[in-house]
Amino acid sequence: MxxxxxxxxxxxxxxxxxxxARAGVxxxxxxxxxxxxxxxxxxxxxxKSLHPDxxxxxxxxxxLGNTYHLHFRPGExxxxxxxxxxxxxxxxxxILTDSGGFQVFSLRDTLLAVDDEGVTFRxxxxxxxxxxxxxxxxxxxxxxxxxxxxxxDVCPPAGVPREExxxxxxLTTTWAAxxxxxxxxxxxxxxxxxxxxxxxxxxxxxxxxxxALGFDGYALGGLxxxxxxxxxxxxxxxxxxxxxxxxPRYFMGIGDxxxxxxxxxxxxxxxxxxxxxxxxxxxxxxxxxxxxxxxxARFARDxxxxxxxxxxxxxxxxxxxxxxxxxxxxELLGLRLLSLHNLRFLLDVTLGARSAIEDGRLADFxxxxxxxxxxxx
Amino acid sequence: MxxxxxxxxxxxxxxxxxxxARAGVxxxxxxxxxxxxxxxxxxxxxxKSLHPDxxxxxxxxxxLGNTYHLHFRPGExxxxxxxxxxxxxxxxxxILTDSGGFQVFSLRDTLLAVDDEGVTFRxxxxxxxxxxxxxxxxxxxxxxxxxxxxxxDVCPPAGVPREExxxxxxLTTTWAAxxxxxxxxxxxxxxxxxxxxxxxxxxxxxxxxxxALGFDGYALGGLxxxxxxxxxxxxxxxxxxxxxxxxPRYFMGIGDxxxxxxxxxxxxxxxxxxxxxxxxxxxxxxxxxxxxxxxxARFARDxxxxxxxxxxxxxxxxxxxxxxxxxxxxELLGLRLLSLHNLRFLLDVTLGARSAIEDGRLADFxxxxxxxxxxxx
Numbered sequence: 049m050x051x052x053x054x055x056x057x058x059x060x061x062x063x064x065x066x067x068x069a070r071a072g073v074x075x076x077x078x079x080x081x082x083x084x085x086x087x088x089x090x091x092x093x094x095x096k097s098l099h100p101d102x103x104x105x106x107x108x109x110x111x112l113g114n115t116y117h118l119h120f121r122p123g124e125x126x127x128x129x130x131x132x133x134x135x136x137x138x139x140x141x142x143i144l145t146d147s148g149g150f151q152v153f154s155l156r157d158t159l160l161a162v163d164d165e166g167v168t169f170r171x172x173x174x175x176x177x178x179x180x181x182x183x184x185x186x187x188x189x190x191x192x193x194x195x196x197x198x199x200x201d202v203c204p205p206a207g208v209p210r211e212e213x214x215x216x217x218x219l220t221t222t223w224a225a226x227x228x229x230x231x232x233x234x235x236x237x238x239x240x241x242x243x244x245x246x247x248x249x250x251x252x253x254x255x256x257x258x259x260a261l262g263f264d265g266y267a268l269g270g271l272x273x274x275x276x277x278x279x280x281x282x283x284x285x286x287x288x289x290x291x292x293x294x295x296p297r298y299f300m301g302i303g304d305x306x307x308x309x310x311x312x313x314x315x316x317x318x319x320x321x322x323x324x325x326x327x328x329x330x331x332x333x334x335x336x337x338x339x340x341x342x343x344x345a346r347f348a349r350d351x352x353x354x355x356x357x358x359x360x361x362x363x364x365x366x367x368x369x370x371x372x373x374x375x376x377x378x379e380l381l382g383l384r385l386l387s388l389h390n391l392r393f394l395l396d397v398t399l400g401a402r403s404a405i406e407d408g409r410l411a412d413f414x415x416x417x418x419x420x421x422x423x424x425x
Numbered sequence: 426m427x428x429x430x431x432x433x434x435x436x437x438x439x440x441x442x443x444x445x446a447r448a449g450v451x452x453x454x455x456x457x458x459x460x461x462x463x464x465x466x467x468x469x470x471x472x473k474s475l476h477p478d479x480x481x482x483x484x485x486x487x488x489l490g491n492t493y494h495l496h497f498r499p500g501e502x503x504x505x506x507x508x509x510x511x512x513x514x515x516x517x518x519x520i521l522t523d524s525g526g527f528q529v530f531s532l533r534d535t536l537l538a539v540d541d542e543g544v545t546f547r548x549x550x551x552x553x554x555x556x557x558x559x560x561x562x563x564x565x566x567x568x569x570x571x572x573x574x575x576x577x578d579v580c581p582p583a584g585v586p587r588e589e590x591x592x593x594x595x596l597t598t599t600w601a602a603x604x605x606x607x608x609x610x611x612x613x614x615x616x617x618x619x620x621x622x623x624x625x626x627x628x629x630x631x632x633x634x635x636x637a638l639g640f641d642g643y644a645l646g647g648l649x650x651x652x653x654x655x656x657x658x659x660x661x662x663x664x665x666x667x668x669x670x671x672x673p674r675y676f677m678g679i680g681d682x683x684x685x686x687x688x689x690x691x692x693x694x695x696x697x698x699x700x701x702x703x704x705x706x707x708x709x710x711x712x713x714x715x716x717x718x719x720x721x722a723r724f725a726r727d728x729x730x731x732x733x734x735x736x737x738x739x740x741x742x743x744x745x746x747x748x749x750x751x752x753x754x755x756e757l758l759g760l761r762l763l764s765l766h767n768l769r770f771l772l773d774v775t776l777g778a779r780s781a782i783e784d785g786r787l788a789d790f791x792x793x794x795x796x797x798x799x800x801x802x
């Protein structure tokens with residue numbers, strides 16, 4: 049049963065459209081999330097290297113937490129005992145938790161068996177056999193106390209035989225039906241996930257089956273898993289409109305500026321990616337000039353900020369030369385500042401896209417962003 | 426020639442005493458430093474994992490930078506070209522730079538030769554032969570633009586034969602004389618270093634020779650290099666009074682709470698140590714209850730802050746349970762918060778000692794701190 053807020057308002061509203069793109073608001077028990085929304089990934093109850101206040105000040109309205117990792121370390125029972133994930137990690141805004149399925153299926157050499165009831169695998173923490181079922185995944189996310197819980201799904205990589213894709217669709221529906229009927233946390237929204245890769249018929253079947261079950265929102269899963277980018281974008285173009293217009297649409301796992309603009313333009317409301325913090329840790333900055341690899345010697349004497357258009361703590365205080373030095377010397381302050389900058393940049397791109405949708409000028413906004421990123425790099 | 430400030434005031438004033446302990450102020454071109462002062466170590470132009478604003482808010486009035494590391498990466502010429510060390514690292518407060526001697530002599534398997542003109546060694550960065558001389562060390566520190574430059578000294582570890590200690594004393598004086606006559610940066614203070622280990626006669630000789638040269642401050646070098654703590658404390662007790670009362674006295678390399686209280690009580694005005702950030706990176710918190718090893722299972726469900734007496738960002742926001750989780754998972758936020766807390770704790774101990782000296786109750790303050798750290802651990 050889709051949730052309604054305390055006053056009976058719907059959990060999601062579309063407030064403006066521009067072509068297929070939508071601006072809206074997701075209402076949660078921990079506050080509103082303006083959409084389109086980029087969700088920074090707080091894998092192990094921490095957005096890597098960053099303080100929750102920094103993440104908030106960078107403009108994040110909602111974080112993603114990883115059920116797989118939190119289940120094993122420190123465990124959902126401990127987190128529940130300590131007051132839930134929000135209190136545990138010092139973040140009082142909305143949190144979406146994934147189901148753990150993506151980790152189980154992407155760490156393929158730890159996968160043991162998949163059946164109608166769930167999936168068996170070896171934990172990356174200790175190699176012990178472990179199992180996730182729709183019921184367990186619902187219980188874990190209920191104990192974590194996230195605002196949005198995701199259904200357990202089967203997520204195959206790109207290029208698998210059609211039978212494997214078909215089986216993923218079938219099991220994802222079976223599991224979604226079981227998870228829909230499992231207890232959820234108080235006020236917790238639950239999103240269904242559709243599979244089918246870039247196969248239009250299978251995706252349509254998955255959408256039809258999963259939406260028929262009735263969830264608070266829907267995700268496009270099984271994309272951005274290795275297929276060529278144009279195929280992915282095309283798949284979003286025809287699959288997003290298959291999803292109910294009155295529910296939030298979540299594209300799982302995209303976070304480069306181009307990709308964000310691509311999926312927003314095609315009607316996606318939410319997305320997440322580890323890219324900003326991962327790139328921060330390897331010395332790459334995302335800027336309105338394109339990507340800067342700070343290991344490049346041309347930055348050694350560069351007194352300019354990473355991005356003179358950016359008001360983040362890295363750009364207002366430190367030079368490219370200093371950030372290059374920190375990166376080369378593997379100083380933790382460097383990856384911290386780069387992570388924060390990258391996050392801010394993606395959040396600003398998303399915010400800019402939202403304003404552009406409200407003004408009916410998303411195409412111009414995207415074109416201008418892309419032109420800069422290519423021409424000034 | 427000792428420096429005087431712009432208005433002709435002396436660079437250092439003692440404002441209160443309590444037994445051998447002193448409270449005072451060191452005036453520098455980048456502001457005043459209340460003493461006793463703990464100097465956080467910004468080895469490679471960054472206090473590991475911390476933003477300069479955090480270091481400032483934790484109460485640091487002066488940082489230490491490492492000439493050895495900055496000379497090799499990114500090089501003093503680059504830093505000078507970019508406006509000096511303050512601008513480079515975004516810290517506008519006072520900076521003291523060491524001479525590089527400590528690194529050269531403590532990385533003993535890279536040491537090649539020591540002579541009257543300087544020291545030859547292999548760089549830890551690329552294994553290339555490198556050389557430091559008093560003149561070069563003066564030039565490097567002048568280019569870095571530090572507020573206080575240290576003389577190059579020979580720093581042997583504890584337990585070397587008396588002849589080696591004697592040679593260290595002789596060379597340290599020879600080098601100090603050369604460095605005193607080398608050009609210094611505008612407004613830069615220069616401190617001499619005394620050697621002699623825990624040998625009273627050799628220390629007295631070193632103090633006599635180095636103070637006769639006339640510097641703006643004096644350090645006790647060659648202590649805290651492996652000798653038993655009681656011997657070290659005893660050596661400070663008899664050697665600090667040998668130094669001129671009107672110049673700051675710097676004890677090189679101490680940063681545990683007990684050690685800080687020990688040297689302050691014996692007339693030391695400045696000290697530095699990597700301990701707070703190094704411990705932060707290994708999951709140890711310094712608190713008014715003593716040391717907490719956060720890997721210990723007893724903290725798994727501990728909702729209390731690290732130290733309920735501490736107003737730092739870690740203690741006002743996060744539980745021991747969460748910090749334990751971050752530590753166990755090697756999350757960067759964990760070591761960042763622990764480093765910041767440890768720094769704050771040591772700076773607060775130092776500040777507390779300063780107030781106590783002003784009130785003539787340092788002995789009581791130290792006793793109370795120590796009693797707590799032992800009994801509540």
